Amino acid sequence: MTRFLAAAIVAIALLSVAFVRVSSAPADDPKVNARAKEWLERAQKGDYDRSQFTNDMSAAMTDTAASAAKSNLDALGPPVAFTLRARYEVDGNTVYVYRVTFKDATWNEQISFAGDGKISGLYFRPAPAPSETALPGENAGIAAKVKAEFLAWQRGQIDRTRYAPAASEAFNEALVSKVAAELTAFGTPNSFVYRGKIATGGGTIYAYHVSCVNSDVWMTIGFDAASKINGIAFQPE
Numbered sequence: 001m002t003r004f005l006a007a008a009i010v011a012i013a014l015l016s017v018a019f020v021r022v023s024s025a026p027a028d029d030p031k032v033n034a035r036a037k038e039w040l041e042r043a044q045k046g047d048y049d050r051s052q053f054t055n056d057m058s059a060a061m062t063d064t065a066a067s068a069a070k071s072n073l074d075a076l077g078p079p080v081a082f083t084l085r086a087r088y089e090v091d092g093n094t095v096y097v098y099r100v101t102f103k104d105a106t107w108n109e110q111i112s113f114a115g116d117g118k119i120s121g122l123y124f125r126p127a128p129a130p131s132e133t134a135l136p137g138e139n140a141g142i143a144a145k146v147k148a149e150f151l152a153w154q155r156g157q158i159d160r161t162r163y164a165p166a167a168s169e170a171f172n173e174a175l176v177s178k179v180a181a182e183l184t185a186f187g188t189p190n191s192f193v194y195r196g197k198i199a200t201g202g203g204t205i206y207a208y209h210v211s212c213v214n215s216d217v218w219m220t221i222g223f224d225a226a227s228k229i230n231g232i233a234f235q236p237e
Helices: 003-015 030-045 055-060 063-074 140-155 165-170 173-186
Strands: 021-023 081-090 093-101 106-113 119-126 189-200 203-212 216-224 229-236
Touching: 030 063, 030 081, 030 093, 030 106, 030 119, 055 119, 063 119, 081 229, 093 119, 140 173, 140 189, 140 203, 140 216, 140 229, 165 229, 173 229, 189 216
Parallel strands: none
Antiparallel strands: 021 081, 081 093, 093 106, 106 119, 189 203, 203 216, 216 229
């Protein structure tokens, strides 16, 4: 399971109820695009201007992490294309996901900004293959629930009896309607690929890669000990 996906899972586990607000057809901002390109170049060179980081981000970007990023990215050479794939907001941060095309490889760059414009997150990883391979151990019953829930959110009609009280309260009708419009823009889902699970003190969280007509989506969903949904998140790929 990727570090990126693990972060989404931890968010649900720690916050109990977490939802990522997505933008299905994001408009690129030239200034953000320029900063994303700048920080790819900096990462390739190992040249980090920590004055542009939040305190937490500066602490997270250790010398070891910076060296590893340089080692992975420098060999890719200069990028030939930058395409904004997603823009969303979570915990007061605005997150941009770019698909970066190199001569012989394609990577994703995720860069997030705090309210003051400082960088609160920066992550690079190889872009997923067009079709992800399912992990072993998928539970057929859970798979059916995941598909049903994705379609319910697309319709904007969730069955609240399937949700824990706190989750049902957090996912109010206005939010469900907004998300329905965004998920509908992704198009009909063609496949749900199981990407793992993690046990928490209050239940289990499952991760799926959903391929839709217009975009791919990471979906994480948590069930408590009573098999009620206690968290759900969607992230465009």
